Amino acid sequence: MHFSAPLRLSLCFLLPFTLLGCGEQAQEQRPVAGPVHVDVLNLTPTRLRLTTELPGRIAAFKQAEVRPQVTGILKSRLYEEGSQVEAGDVLYEIDPTTYQSNVNSAQAQLAKAQTTEATNKKTALRYKELLKKKLTSQQDYDDADAAYKEAQAEVAINQAALDYANIELSYTKIKAPISGQAGLSLVSEGSLLTAEQSSYLTTIVQTSNVYVDMQQSSLSIHKMKQDFADFKDEKADIPVSITLEDGSAYEQVGHLEFADTQVSNSTGTVTLRAIIPNPNNTLLAGMYVRAHISMPEARDYLVVPQSAVVRSQSGVPSVFTVNQEGKTVKKTVVLDDEVDNGWVVKEGLVAGDQVVISNIINMKNDIAVIIDSSTESASSTPDVEQ
Incomplete structure (x- = not known):
């Protein structure tokens, strides 16, 4: 189809106005943005025992390394590996022949000293009576009394020697220092054990x-x-x-x-x-x-879902709440412990606040919202790990 030149010119002038009119009509038909639909959580204290x-x-509660306290040949092992033993039970026995001989010798030395003490005691008492009758000199009495006291000291020395010999003899029976489970024996019969050796014979663990x-x-x-x-x-x-x-x-x-x-x-x-x-x-x-x-006891905490928490570029956490006018209020919060999929709120919220839990991506401060659903916080939960 061909148009004359004047007609084509008229069409060129009419086209911009026609398009402008269409644009105004489309703008008038664009819907105005309304309130955002959200779900909220009515904050109520949740009783938790945080963990x-x-x-x-x-x-091990108690663990002892068993070592010999005297030197000698190991004669026998008297416990079963892995068994429960009581404190004082004999675990090993060292050949006691030498130590029994030392005890016998100490006993003989003590008996000799006791005999000397008894003789010197009688002499001292006799000189004491003679001195009273002035039938002997003071020097003779003093010598007799000194001999008696020296004999007493000898008895004490030999008694200590006998006690020490008996202690060494008792150490030939290696006993459990604590009650517990005896471990693997690291020595066998016939081994030479030495006093204060660095390696232990076995261990006992209280279990x-x-x-x-x-x-x-x-x-x-x-x-x-x-x-x-x-x-x-x-x-x-x-x-x-x-x-x-x-x-x-x-x-x-x-x-x-x-x-x-x-x-x-x-x-x-x-x-x-x-x-x-x-x-x-x-x-x-x-x-x-x-x-x-x-924690020793359960307490009431305010808990918000982690998905309801938004953070600023600096990492400061906040949540959106809905006020009585139906508008959002952005509140900065201080978070404490993590509880399942939520956070314990230490500061920033109070019981009764309505926290926005949906459509968070479209949330801004001070915008109108419509609450589609409202849920309550759980009143109590079992132990919750932090």
Whole structure:
């Protein structure tokens, strides 16, 4: 189709106005943005007994290395390896012949000294009576009395020698210093043992209870002590449970014993020690476990979902709440412990606040919202790990 030149010129003038009119019509038809639809969480206190999880290692409650105290040939081993022994049980016996001979000699020396003492005592008493009757001199009496006292000293010396000989003889029976499970014997009959030797004969480990040693940063220890200081019963035991290496929970629950008084220069951590019952010898020294330290009592906390927390470029956390006018209020919060998929809020929120938990990406401060659903915080939960 062909248009004349005047007609084409008219069409060129009309086209911009036509497009402009279409644009104004489209702008009038664009919907105006309305309130954002959200779900909120009505904050109510949640009763929790917070728990801190730390890596730990099992250590023996008591462990003794058995060594000989006298020199001699090992005559016999009197215990069964791996068996339970009581303190004072005889584990080994050294050939006592030499030491029994020493005891016999000391007994004879003591008997000789006692005889001399008795003779000198009679002489001293006789001279004492003669001196009263002035039938002897003072010098003779003094000599007799000195001889008697010297004989008394000899008796004491020989008595001490006999006691020492008996002690050495008793050391030929090597006894268990503590009750516990006796380990592998490192010597056999006929071995030469020496007093104060560096190598031990066996070990005894007390296994009815064990220690769990844990490492915690000095900053976390300070925070933990502050939390414990606020509890009503300051003398209450702090429960400690453990998880074994295979992930199974150990059935016995112990308690926190103490925290070390020094910070490690190399790691900046403090050692915590707990005592755990071990009636079935399930826990062995050197095992690695996960320890769970519980607070002495449950408390009320405000908990918000982690997905509801937004952070600024500097990492400052905040949440959006809905006020009575139906508008959002951005509140900066101080977070404490992590609880499952939530955070314990230490500062910034109060019970009754409505926290936005959905459509967070579209949230801004002071915008109108429509609440689609409202949920309540859980009133109580079991022990929760930090």
